Amino acid sequence: MASYNVEEVEERIKKFWEKEKIYKFDIKRKGKIYSIDTPPPTVSGDMHIGHAFSYSQQDFIARFRRMFDNNIFYPFGTDDNGLPTEKLVERINKIKSKEMSRSEFIKLCLKTLKNITPDFIKQWKDLGISADYDICYSTIDKNSQKISQKSFIELFKTGRIYKKNFPSIWCPECQTSIAQAELEDKELQSFFSTIKFESEGKVLPIATTRPELIPACVAVFVNLSDERYKKFIGKKAKVPLFDYDVPIFADKSVEIEKGTGVMMVCSYGDKFDVDAINRYKLEPRVIFNYNGTLNFGKYKGMKILEARKKILEDLDKEGLILGKKQISHFVNVHDKCGTEIEFLPTEQWFIKILDKKKILISEGKKIKWYPKFMYKRYENWVNGLEWDWNISRDRHFGVPIPVWNCINCKETILPEEKELPVDPLEKKKICPKCKRVAEPETRVLDTWATSSLTPQLASSLIGNRIKLPYSLRPQAHDIIRTWAFYTIVKSYLHEKKIPWQNVMVSGFVRLKGEKMSKSKGNVIKPKEVIQKYGSDSMRFWAAGSKLGEDLNYQEQDLIAGKKFVTKLFNASKFVFMNMRKTKPKKPKKLEKIDELFLSELNRAISATTTRFKEYNYSGARLVIEQFFWKDFCDYYLEMVKKRIYKGKSNEKLSAQYTLYQSLLSILKLVAPIMPFITEEIYQTYYRKHEKEKSIHLSGWPKYEKFSEKNDWGVLVKNISLVRQAKTQKQIPLNSISDVITIPVKEYKIIKTYEEPFISVSGALVIKAGKEFKIDFPEVKVK
């Protein structure tokens, strides 16, 4: 152990942990179980820095709890179900899923996943995430499919799940319906064109950003109190270019000031149109195919944007455009692909949730959110819900909806539980009523319908021994409206329970205040950071900001962690350089200064423990950092050095005992944040004297009441004054000083610790006086 080789040590320690199964969950271990509903990362090529950030933060808590509570359930999972995986597989294999059969594509997905998942998970191991990787699920594995399908069947049987033909949010790119939670805003440049509609020979101008919807127009709305258009109410309007009539209604939702004050209702431009068409029982004119092309006339087959351009040209030719201006506005897009969404009438499966908004809010309130304000985001989301949860997706790769439909009698046929998991496409079912072959449901479940069951998925791997609520759900704030929300929904609907007692919500990593994204090209790869600085440093960095706060990434911040590792390494080397061969027993009488330092240690343990318990890992880091570097290294070590070198045996033993114990405690306090270096030091110096085979399995340091006296502070202050004086005089810190005068009030305290004080200050005489003063021997001028 000459100098600390980060790469070599971390690799070796990692192997040690795996070989010794340090993080293996054992239900028989003593102590209350602390259970964590670990987030399953979406499988992709590389870990994102945001992952490194938030998984480190949850691992601090996991490691703290492992040492504190003794028994921790910390499973691992991967999310590889649904669109992101499909897209990844398409990219890797350079194919299009819709051009393959479902079973072919699924096979390819599973094969691709098998190839890339191990390397992906390895990055979590490299970071030192202390999950039990043997308790590992994938959201697409057979067991997960079974549990997810079982959930569907249960909810269907209780009437929570229904099927409805309804204009739903549709992504023309992914060609599937999606849920409200999957919408995102995107700013787009667009033309706001005023189009000439007519009614009885008079002009009715309508402004729109979506002229391609003109042929889908089924009504025109004006405001009842709008003097300009009042006279048209009840009459017909002629739709330009397409030459058919639509009714003109008065509707109070029309804002007089907006656009021209006249609006067209199309099937379907937005949620408002859906609502309006229902209210007035209008016959929709659906002009889009599922793939986002138009379905009629000369525009047939054109993509929406293409058709928009063409229709504008045609309108222009006919002199039907009254005005045109460029605007930028926000539109709803699909969060996975950024495509503008449409509303298309399709038959979809829904979980009814709108009637449970109130209770879902009160369920959310029962959970402790860290930081607290994150609860508000949940509440806002639930309050703003306008759709039931659409759980069907027209995709290939996902958990199949376990249903057959009888076309004849409309009966929905469910599988038996023992048949699960089942792919209806692969199995024939006969309608029990009509005795005819039923049609298999072709769609799959929304990926959240499965990942909202992560507590059950993980628990199922150990015989369902972990019950709701779990102790902790760690996650980032972007998925409060999805993962957190849906998990609360399912736990309530199935068990009438909250899924977890606590939620800790991490912030985001930013770069110069900006969100990192591939498109901006400002992505930092944790792999490379770890290679350069080590996992301990990476984790130390992740502990640098409060829970829930975003953190600006800058490479120089990694230096602090790296230095801290070196310091721990060197301090430990020093301590054991002067240690006896056997474990130093507690002497009958401790030196005063050792006693004082142990009491300071007590204080630090107490502060760290409190902070970790409150998920305040950054506060904990601050305390330990300060205590180890300043109090332990800069002051205590300096004070005991000489005694260690040449003290009498009992004096020496007192120092050795104190050093041994306090360093061990410090290492334990640091262990949740820096698991590698602390394990390395533990194995090198402590293992032969201590019974636990890993520091991470050792008990959290205990603390007792400590005195409120501030002797340590006084001592530190005076030593600091001595150093200040020497620095000002530009002389070495170990130089001798003649007389040090201490203020009367503090003199008594210093006198109590005279030996260590003299040892550090090099004073020949200490005396009481009015104020602090230091005299140096006269230096003869050459």
Added chain:
RNA sequence: GGUCCUGUAAGCUAAUGGUAGACUACAUCCUUGACGUGGAUGAUGCGCAGGUUCGAUUCCUGCCAGGACCACCA
């Protein structure tokens, strides 16, 4: 438009109703038997305006700036 979060040194980040503390960078000095990948010292800071208070960086209100989420987007 609504809800929420954040504004502290050059950068990053704490605590606090009473002298604002680390870290990185910077400057000066110190090579002493753990560590120069070190030690010591130093300089620079509470977004703006009111209010409550003996006293506000902290509590309240407004404003400004940044961010998140939602709504609207004819």
